[in-house]
Amino acid sequence: MTNIPEFTETELWTVRNTLQERYHKPVEPDQVETELRLDPHSAQLTACPALYWQEGKAHFIVCKTGERRYRAQFFYRLYQMYGTGIEEFDELAQCVVTLLQVQADHEAREAEEGGKGQD
Secondary structure, three states: OOOOOOOOOOHHHHHHHHHHHHOOOOOOOOEEEEEEEEOOOOOOEEEEEEEEEEEEEEEEEEEEEOOEEEEEEEOOOOOOOOOOOOOOOOOOHHHHHHHHHHHHHHHHHOOOOOOHHOO
């Protein structure tokens, strides 16, 4: 059984600070637990601490998969889930910044595509 440590106060500060810079307001992520398949070749699920927040219609989750190991994704509905294109990060700040950037790029693309053909 893998025992993954909870987010430290330093890690929580890193996420809060990054979200404050992005949204220009305090955002307090919820500390939750999720089950992930850490080994893609195994069906075994492992309980992992995670941070969850919602901003607008987007939901975000950053999962801690080990000491200095993180995965991230955002979603709108269960069938609209998106990753960062990076399987796992070893730097939490880079993980959160990448997640926020990929989500912002996604929304910009959606807005651009939604605006086409409306002239």
